[in-house]
Amino acid sequence: GAVVSQHPSWVICKSGTSVKIECRSLDFQATTMFWYRQFPKQSLMLMATSNEGSKATYEQGVEKDKFLINHASLTLSTLTVTSAHPEDSSFYICSARGTGVNNSPLHFGNGTRLTVT
Amino acid sequence: AQTVTQSQPEMSVQEAETVTLSCTYDTSENNYYLFWYKQPPSRQMILVIRQEAYKQQNATENRFSVNFQKAAKSFSLKISDSQLGDTAMYFCAFTMNYGGSQGNLIFGKGTKLSVKP
Numbered sequence: 001g002a003v004v005s006q007h008p009s010w011v012i013c014k015s016g017t018s019v020k021i022e023c024r025s026l027d028f029q030a031t032t033m034f035w036y037r038q039f040p041k042q043s044l045m046l047m048a049t050s051n052e053g054s055k056a057t058y059e060q061g062v063e064k065d066k067f068l069i070n071h072a073s074l075t076l077s078t079l080t081v082t083s084a085h086p087e088d089s090s091f092y093i094c095s096a097r098g099t100g101v102n103n104s105p106l107h108f109g110n111g112t113r114l115t116v117t
Numbered sequence: 118a119q120t121v122t123q124s125q126p127e128m129s130v131q132e133a134e135t136v137t138l139s140c141t142y143d144t145s146e147n148n149y150y151l152f153w154y155k156q157p158p159s160r161q162m163i164l165v166i167r168q169e170a171y172k173q174q175n176a177t178e179n180r181f182s183v184n185f186q187k188a189a190k191s192f193s194l195k196i197s198d199s200q201l202g203d204t205a206m207y208f209c210a211f212t213m214n215y216g217g218s219q220g221n222l223i224f225g226k227g228t229k230l231s232v233k234p
Contacts (some may be wrong), residue, residue: 034221034222038160042226042227043208043224043225043226043227044162044224045224046221046222046223091160093162095162095222097218106222108161108162110159113160
């Protein structure tokens with residue numbers, strides 16, 4: 001089945017630094033990737049939608065200059081949390097959608113737990 | 118805008134018994150998908166079952182089945198013969214159907230299910 005690899009699975013960084021999270025589709029081409037954030041004991045909230053080769057579409061309230069998303073290839077999307085602060089500590093998870101009807105289901109990465117100290 | 122509501126923050130069930138998790142949603146669209154996802158402590162999102170709105174027949178996957186009531190906009194999940202491994206957060210989710218392809222997922226707040234030995 002389709003596999004999405006997300007790296008790193010967890011990261012601890014100091015306040016003010018930047019962190020990059022990668023989301024790779026291993027055996028299919030992902031034309032669209034979605035980035036979600038999940039705070040403890042809460043649901044997944046969509047942050048942004050990225051389409052290969054174009055700018056990401058951000059949900060209301062998500063700062064595009066803080067959460068930089070790049071989807072430069074059909075197998076890789078990255079989320080960079082810039083100038084991270086403790087309130088950015090959360091669980092970030094990506095999902096990918098492939099091309100064509102047969103690849104319509106969304107496949108999730110295993111998530112990244114970010115802790116900003 | 119579409120919304121998904123899960124009115125049961127927590128549920129518990131005895132091993133081998135049956136439990137039903139509730140979900141209602143709101144949409145003015147006619148063509149969409151509904152899902153139940155399981156999120157164990159590892160935080161991995163695991164697809165449990167999927168229902169296409171145009172199909173009247175309720176989806177089933179082994180011990181998991183749904184009661185899809187389109188007019189009532191209700192989509193409950195029944196877990197039969199509950200197992201200890203079913204202990205997890207369960208999220209109901211909605212997405213639009215774009216010619217067989219999915220849009221982004223809109224999640225409910227989740228139900229924490231505990232299966233007791």
